[in-house]
Structures are given as C-alpha cells and as structure tokens.
Amino acid sequence: MCLILFAYEAHSKYSLILGVNRDEYYARPTLQANFWEEAPNVLAGKDLVETGTWLGVTRQGRLAALTNYRDPFSIKENARSRGLLVRDYLCSLKEPSEYLTRVHKEREEYNSFNLLLLNNNYLWYYSNREGQVQQVAPGVHGLSNHLLNTPWPKVVGGKQALLELVDRREEVMVDGLFDLLANRRQAKDEELPSTGVSLEWERILLPVFIQSEDYGTRSSTVILIDRCGHVLFCERTFIKGSRQTVSDVVYEFNFVKQRNFG
Secondary structure (H helix, E strand, C coil): CCEEEEEECCCCCEEEEEEEEEEEECCCCEEEEEECCCCCCEEEEEECCCCCCCEEEECCCCEEEEEECCCHHHCCCCCECCHHHHHHHHCCCCCHHHHHHHHHHCHHHECCEEEEEEECCEEEEEECCCCCCEECCCEEEEECCCCCCCCCHHHHHHHHHHHHHHHHCCCCCHHHHHHHHCCCCCCCHHHCCCCCCCHHHHHHHCCCCCCCCCEEEEEEEEEEEECCCEEEEEEEEECCCCCCEEEEEEEEEECCCCCCCC
C-alpha cells in the first residue's frame, strides 16, 4: 500500500474518514475485500501469496492499515510478510498499545513498515524505522512510504484536499474521496523525494494514483466510521494500468458493541 489519507476526530459526524490506495505489482494474486470465511468478523482484502492483508476492519471496532517504508538498500530477503501484522491484529483481542509493544520486540524480523491501528476511540501509529509506539493526535494526516506526515508532494496535496472535503460540509461524499485518490498530478523533479530508487521510478511513484507497465494502484478504499459506530466500507478495484474500474464493493454495518467515538 502506498498512501493513506485520514481525518481522525476532525469532523462533526465521523470519528474517522479514511482514504487508501493500495499499490502493488499487477501480477501478485489478490482477493478483493470480503468478510473472511476463517474469520467471519474480519472485512479485508487478502494477499494470496502470504495470506496477509494491507487494510481491514472488524465488526468489533478494530481497524488496521499498513504501508511499506521505501528503502531498497535495507530489504531483507527472508523477512516475514508485513501483511501478517495487519491480519494478526484484526484476528486478535489485544489492545493496540499491547500489540505494538510485541511488534516492536519483533521489529527486526520485518522489512521497513508503517502501521496504523484503531480500537475503541484511539488510533495508534508505529514504524519500525522509528521504533516508537505513539497515539495519533486528532487532525488530518497522511502516510505514504516514509514516516507519518512526511511532506512528500502526494502527502501534502492529499492532506490539503482531504481537509477541504472535511471542512466543506457535514456529510462527506464518498465520490469526492475517490476523486481525491484518483489524482494523477505530476510535479517538478526538484519536488521528488530521494528514496534510493531511480529518477524514473521516483517520477512513476510520485502521484497519488500510480500507473506503470507492471506496478501501480490496484485498488482504492474509502472507510467512514461515524460517532455511533456505523461503518461504510467502499472498495474500488481497477483494470491493470488504468483508472478504469473492474468492480466496486460496498459494505455497511454497525460495530457489535457500540463505542464512544467522541
């Protein structure tokens, strides 16, 4: 996954507004979001190579989302799959701080990652590049393939666009969030981050929505959680290398145990 834009405790109706683009090689087999047969309370897509996931939510009010940290010089060939971090949290009963404390102890077993975890009305963030378990402050945030709120162009522009949507009206429009996630804006070379890949790849990876021959944005997901614990989960899957939609799935449900989201 390459980009997570979210407004946390920053809207009168919604405790969490989340927009996610999952970027991956087109050849990697994947299942679109569904409630899992082996874990019926978990709603998530699934990576069929390692059986983990990049984003999911449960009927009990747990949410997890993952991005990789881009550093080609630190990749370990035999590292554990980072998608298992999301899967294991969604299937567990541990509180985020407890779970992340365990993850911190095992951080060297994984390639570099960022992890967001929600339970009850608290949102937590951890990166094994920083090694600090921390609560997320209320506001509008962005997370790409570096640390939380690193000012890459797609993060800065995405946060500003999300802030405008949040401030504009009481009811957040799902189509507006999908439009935000479909942004193909390029930038000047001097605005590009330097992450250890070639200049050509820095250019390819710069936009919010990525397209190339073999790698790009596979799906976009919008999740709205209101202050009564009602969840709207919308996922849009794309044809290889384009913004043409293959399919949309929409799920709505209430958390089993009502939470205090405010």
